[in-house]
Structures are given as C-alpha cells and as structure tokens.
Amino acid sequence: MEMSPKRGANILIWAVLLTMPYWINWIGGYTSLGSRVMVLALAAMSLNFLLGFTGVLSFGHAAYFGLGVYGMGLTIKYLVPSTVAGTAVGVVAGAAAAAVIGLLIVRLRGIYFAMATIAFGQVFYFIAYRWNTVTGGDDGLSGWHRQPIDLGFAAWDILGSDRAFYYWVLVCFAGATGIMAALLHSPFGRTLLAIRENERRARFLGIPVDRHIWLSWMISCFFVSLAGTLYALLNNFADPHDLRWDQSGDFVIMAVLGGMRAFWGPLIGAAIFVVLQDYVSSQTQNWMSFIGLFFVLVVVFFPRGVLGILHRPSSR
Amino acid sequence: MSLLQVESVSRHFGSLVAVENVSMSVEVGELRAVIGPNGAGKTTFFNLISGFLTPTSGRIVFGGEDITNLLPARRVWRGISRTFQLTEVFPELSVQQNLRIAVEIAAGYRLRPWLSRREDAAVSIRATDLCNKGGLANVETRLVGELSHGDQRATEIMMALALNPRLLLLDEPTAGMGDQETYNITRLIRQLHRDQKLTIVLIEHDMRVVFHLADRIMVLAEGRMLAEGTPREIAANERVQAAYLGQA
Numbered sequence: 001m002e003m004s005p006k007r008g009a010n011i012l013i014w015a016v017l018l019t020m021p022y023w024i025n026w027i028g029g030y031t032s033l034g035s036r037v038m039v040l041a042l043a044a045m046s047l048n049f050l051l052g053f054t055g056v057l058s059f060g061h062a063a064y065f066g067l068g069v070y071g072m073g074l075t076i077k078y079l080v081p082s083t084v085a086g087t088a089v090g091v092v093a094g095a096a097a098a099a100v101i102g103l104l105i106v107r108l109r110g111i112y113f114a115m116a117t118i119a120f121g122q123v124f125y126f127i128a129y130r131w132n133t134v135t136g137g138d139d140g141l142s143g144w145h146r147q148p149i150d151l152g153f154a155a156w157d158i159l160g161s162d163r164a165f166y167y168w169v170l171v172c173f174a175g176a177t178g179i180m181a182a183l184l185h186s187p188f189g190r191t192l193l194a195i196r197e198n199e200r201r202a203r204f205l206g207i208p209v210d211r212h213i214w215l216s217w218m219i220s221c222f223f224v225s226l227a228g229t230l231y232a233l234l235n236n237f238a239d240p241h242d243l244r245w246d247q248s249g250d251f252v253i254m255a256v257l258g259g260m261r262a263f264w265g266p267l268i269g270a271a272i273f274v275v276l277q278d279y280v281s282s283q284t285q286n287w288m289s290f291i292g293l294f295f296v297l298v299v300v301f302f303p304r305g306v307l308g309i310l311h312r313p314s315s316r
Numbered sequence: 317m318s319l320l321q322v323e324s325v326s327r328h329f330g331s332l333v334a335v336e337n338v339s340m341s342v343e344v345g346e347l348r349a350v351i352g353p354n355g356a357g358k359t360t361f362f363n364l365i366s367g368f369l370t371p372t373s374g375r376i377v378f379g380g381e382d383i384t385n386l387l388p389a390r391r392v393w394r395g396i397s398r399t400f401q402l403t404e405v406f407p408e409l410s411v412q413q414n415l416r417i418a419v420e421i422a423a424g425y426r427l428r429p430w431l432s433r434r435e436d437a438a439v440s441i442r443a444t445d446l447c448n449k450g451g452l453a454n455v456e457t458r459l460v461g462e463l464s465h466g467d468q469r470a471t472e473i474m475m476a477l478a479l480n481p482r483l484l485l486l487d488e489p490t491a492g493m494g495d496q497e498t499y500n501i502t503r504l505i506r507q508l509h510r511d512q513k514l515t516i517v518l519i520e521h522d523m524r525v526v527f528h529l530a531d532r533i534m535v536l537a538e539g540r541m542l543a544e545g546t547p548r549e550i551a552a553n554e555r556v557q558a559a560y561l562g563q564a
Contacts, residue, residue: 187425190417197406201472204366204404205421206392206479212426 013264017170021163029275031162032234035169037267037274039230042173044254044266046223049180051252052260053189054216055196057110059248060117063124064094064221066243068228070128070135073238077144083158083168084149087229094225097124098218106214118245125243141238158233169230176223181263183219192216224251253291257298259305268306319344319515320483325364325374327357334360336539337374342483345513347505349526352536353559358519359401361536362487365517366398367391379482395482401491401519403468407461411452411471414460415443418478442478450474451500466497473504484508486518490525498522505529527551535559 020034047061071090072083079085105116128135135141149156149168158165183189191212194202203209232238241247250273251266258269273291281287302309320342327335335357342348350358363369365376367388376384383391406414419442420426423435431439447456450470455463460471469489476484489505490498502525508514509529520526526533526547533550535542537559543550550556 183429186430187417187420187428189429190413190420191426193409193413194406194417197408198404200400201404201406201475203388204368204392204398204400205418205475206389207421207426208387208389215427 009264013267014174017173021166029278031166033274033278035162035166035230035234037271038166038169038173039227039234040251040254040274041267041270042176042230043224043227044251044258044270045177045180045263046220046227047251048255048260048266049184049223050216050220051255052262052265053184053196054192054213055199056213056216057114057252058117058217058220059114059245059252060119060121061221061224061251062243062245062247063117063121064098064225065228065231065247065251066124066128066238066240067094067097068225068230069232069238069242070141071225072229072232073141073144074134076147077141081147082150083147083233086147086232087226090229090232091222091225094228095218095222098221098225102214102217102221106210106217118248121243121245121248125240125245128238128240128243135238135240138240140240142236145236146233165233169234172226172230176226180219180223184263188212188215253295255305257295257305259307261304262307265305265307272306317344318342319346319379320365320517321377322365323375323377325361325371325376327360327364327369328372333539335364335371335536338536338539338541340534340541340544342515342517344515345509347509347516347518347529347531349530349533350517350519350536351521351523351526351533352542355538356536357539358536359487360539362398362485362517362519366396366485392479395480396485397476397479397481397483398485399469399472399476399487399489401487403465403472405460405468405472405475408459410457411447411460411463411467412443412456414471414475415446415478416440418475419443419446422479446474446478449477450504464497466493466500469493469497469501470504473501477508482515484514484516486516486520488519488521490520490522498525502528 017038021031024031024034043061043065047058050056050058068090071093072086075086075089101120105113108116129138131137146159148159156164156168158168191202191207194205194207195209195212199209228242231242254269254273255266256269257272258267259265276291276294277287280290298306318341322338322340324337324339325335326337338361350361352358360369364371367386370385375382378394378396383394406417416439419439423439425431447453450473452467452470452474455467460468473486473489486505489501493501505516506529509516530547532545533547534544535550535556542559543553543556
C-alpha cells in the first residue's frame with residue numbers, strides 16, 4: 001500500500017510521543033518536560049480547533065484552562081482524593097462556564113470577540129486571585145498532589161512515577177486529538193472550515209453560523225479544560241497565572257508559531273516554546289525576550305508557522 | 317402558480333431610498349431578469365428576497381409562506397439559494413470540497429460528526445456530478461482561489477444548485493467575464509431553466525444574455541419599478557429606452 005506524506009507524518013508523531021520517555025534523557029531532557037510539552041500542546045491544539053479551523057480568535061482560553069486547573073486542585077484538596085473525579089469536575093466547570101459565556105459573545109466577530117474573551121477570562125483570574133480562603137489567592141493552591149488511578153484490577157501509579165504520569169497525559173492527549181481530528185473530517189467539521197473560509201457563503205448555504213461557532217467554541221473550551229486538569233496534575237499546584245490573559249496569549253503564540261492551518265502545528269509550536277523556555281530560562285531571567293524574538297522572526301519570515309513551510313493548503 | 321410574491325417592498329437607508337414600493341410575482345419555472353442602470357436598487361432588491369436585508373415596509377411571500385423577516389439560513393432551508401455579485405466561495409478549499417460542503421448541508425448532515433461509508437460515497441457521487449455539470453471536471457482537485465474568474469463563478473452556481481433550490485437568485489452571473497466564459501455560463505443557466513424547469517431570477521447587465529434567456533424582464537430605475545413585461549415588450553417600451561437602454 002502506498003503511504004501518503006500525511007499518514008507518514010502521523011505515524012512519525014505517534015511513534016515519537018509513544019517512545020519519548022525512553023530516550024528524552026539521552027538528548028538532555030527529562031520525562032516531565034515531555035509531559036509539559038504534551039499538556040500545553042493539547043491546550044494550543046484545542047485553541048486552534050477554534051482559531052485555525054473555524055477562523056475565530058479567542059484571547060481568553062486560559063480561563064477555561066484555569067478552571068480545569070482549579071477544578072482538579074480543589075477537588076483533590078477538599079472533596080475527594082481522586083484524579084478521575086478531579087478531571088470530571090475540572091472539565092465540567094470549564095465547559096459550563098464556556099457554555100454561558102459563549103452564548104453571550106458568539107455574535108461578536110474578529111477583534112470584538114477576542115476582546116470579550118479577554119474580559120470574561122479576567123473575571124476568573126480575579127476570583128482565583130482574591131478568594132484567598134479557598135483558592136490560596138496569589139500564593140496559589142498547594143497542599144495536594146495527584147492521586148494514583150484505580151483501574152479496578154491494579155493501580156496506575158501516576159504519582160510515584162513520572163513515566164506513568166507521562167502515559168496518563170498521552171492517553172488524554174490521544175483521546176482528545178483523536179476526537180478533534182475525526183470531527184474536522186466530518187460534515188460538521190467542514191461547516192467550520194466553511195465559516196472560516198467565507199462566513200457569508202456559509203450563511204447562504206444554510207449554515208446557522210452563530211450556532212456552529214458556539215459548538216466549535218464549546219469543543220475547544222472542553223479540551224482546553226482537560227489540558228488544564230493535566231497541567232494541575234503535572235505541577236501538583238494551581239497557580240492563578242494559569243487563568244490570566246497572558247497565558248491565553250502563550251497558547252495563541254504556540255498555535256501561530258507552529259502553524260495554525262496544520263493540525264499538528266500547535267504541537268510543534270508548544271514543543272519549541274517549552275523547550276526554549278526550559279533551556280533559555282536556565283541561562284537568563286529574560287527568557288521571554290528570546291521567545292518573543294523567535295516569534296517575530298517566524299511571523300515575519302514564515303507567516304504560516306513552522307509547519308506552514310512544509311504544508312501548502314491541501315488540495316485533496 | 318406564483319412561487320415568489322414580492323408585495324410593495326421598500327428599503328430605506330436613513331434618508332436614502334434604495335428600493336421604493338416594488339412588487340413582483342414570479343411563476344414556477346419562470347426565468348425573470350431584473351435590469352436597470354447602476355444604482356437602480358437591483359442588488360438591494362435581491363438582498364431583500366434572500367434575507368441579507370429586511371425591508372423597511374412591504375411583504376415577501378415564498379411558496380405561500382410569509383418570509384419577510386426570516387433569517388437567511390431559514391430562507392435557504394425553504395429553498396431559496398443565491399449567488400453574489402462578487403463571487404463568494406471557499407477559496408482555500410478545493411472545488412470538490414466546496415461542492416461537498418453544499419451537498420452535505422443539502423442532505424441534512426451539517427451537524428453530523430461522522431458519515432457511514434454509503435453516505436460518504438453518495439455525497440462524493442453527487443459532488444462529482446455537480447462538478448461535471450458545471451464544466452469543472454478538469455479542475456476538481458484545484459483550490460477554488462487559484463481558478464479563473466469564470467470557473468469560480470461556475471463553482472458558486474453549482475454550490476447554490478447543490479442545495480436543490482426551488483428558487484435560484486443569480487446576481488450578475490456574467491459580470492467581469494470574457495466572451496467564452498459568458499457563453500458557457502449562459503448555456504449553463506439556459507440548461508437549468510429548460511431541462512430542470514428551475515425557477516430563476518437574475519440580475520444582469522449584458523443585454524444579449526438578458527434577451528436570450530429571460531421569459532420576463534423587470535426594469536428598475538432609482539429604486540422604483542419602471543416597467544415589466546416580455547423581452548419584446550421591454551425592447552419596445554419608450555420609457556425604458558429613454559431611461560436605460562439609450563443611456564447605456
């Protein structure tokens with residue numbers, strides 16, 4: 001059977017992700033760095049479902065990411081010491097907030113939509129920042145840690161082993177990206193591409209555009225909350241900055257850096273972002289300047305992002 | 317039986333009167349042309365029918381139902397589909413994908429997260445069929461944004477047709493086209509009208525096209541209806557000649 005380049009790239013990416021904990025130390029990394037790349041990649045890919053494949057820019061995704069983070073932390077700390085319960089609470093909290101806010105802003109377009117997402121996002125940041133007694137305020141929520149997952153016949157010790165935790169992240173990542181990829185290849189996904197390409201034409205083909213944008217927003221926010229729950233587990237900590245608008249900006253940077261028209265673009269963007277951050281921040285405090293410079297260079301010379309160099313708009 | 321009845325609609329933009337008290341009744345299977353000098357309100361009139369704008373006053377009835385205030389998408393669901401003066405397509409998708417999206421929506425799949433093999437095959441067959449009918453077979457896999465103006469137009473018309481409309485609105489289908497492209501599009505419209513008995517209303521500047529295709533012609537000038545009749549009657553109408561044909 002002949003193999004298409006796309007299929008080859010998919011196999012390569014999954015092979016790398018599946019085996020990473022076994023060789024990452026050899027190239028100067030460590031297992032939780034790999035987990036971190038995947039968690040942030042999931043967040044950026046979720047954002048990109050909306051940005052790259054529906055054509056709608058959100059600058060407030062950190063809010064739903066952060067709701068996932070705090071949903072996890074608060075659940076394990078105060079309710080039940082269970083990773084699975086924390087995941088459920090985090091994702092439901094993120095999705096519920098997104099559902100309501102989405103209804104309020106879905107009629108806005110372009111920069112107005114982006115500004116509204118920031119405004120609503122900051123509300124959650126200030127709640128986490130101010131509500132000291134519950135959220136720990138500026139100090140963040142500590143005094144809890146991830147819990148082994150009970151599989152019935154055995155426990156999956158994601159607490160004791162970084163490698164085990166890596167594979168928990170990989171399972172969530174694979175499920176989420178698998179669903180998003182399948183949706184993008186469905187009739188529903190194609191209506192989103194239609195909206196991105198030409199909203200007027202989409203409307204006059206009979207697509208209720210606002211409703212479809214709301215659905216895309218929901219899918220996007222749902223998976224970014226899932227990424228948030230994983231981020232909480234990774235750090236064993238919830239930081240109010242995870243909710244702040246500059247965190248949203250990081251997700252946008254990752255998506256644009258990697259290439260927002262390519263499905264795997266944000267994964268590449270997140271990898272570059274996290275590795276650069278890890279390496280440069282050990283050399284200098286001003287690591288963000290280097291990321292910024294790199295970002296500017298990419299945007300100027302490769303406006304379609306790193307994967308955009310390889311990836312011409314598909315004419316399948 | 318009349319499919320579309322426009323009852324003395326007006327549309328004002330502030331103090332500007334774009335369309336004033338225009339009525340029109342289109343029969344099933346009719347091909348109606350709307351002509352008039354630039355700024356006569358033709359496109360505004362179209363926008364009122366397709367729901368891009370709602371009228372300041374008046375009523376629009378389609379298939380016996382009052383659609384005056386329905387949203388565009390709901391009018392599409394009832395069978396009105398349209399093309400635009402400036403071609404509106406999905407430029408970074410292929411011709412096949414453009415048509416596929418339209419076919420899937422027509423089949424009621426717009427919210428479906430998957431298709432069965434059989435459904436998928438049926439969609440592909442229909443999209444390919446539309447491609448061939450629109451003379452697009454040789455550019456099927458190309459991105460629409462890379463095609464010639466004429467082929468983009470043809471793609472847009474075939475997308476509108478993919479919805480199985482009861483009424484097709486074409487806003488200047490041959491605008492900006494060379495002779496060969498104009499001929500191809502005219503032939504396509506004629507086929508749709510003759511063979512499929514499709515009801516069509518079109519705005520057109522090219523008088524050869526209008527007089528070749530139309531069953532009846534309505535003339536607009538300065539937002540008002542100047543005349544209405546068969547091509548022969550319109551050609552002989554002195555007011556039309558004075559206001560429009562002579563001037564053009």
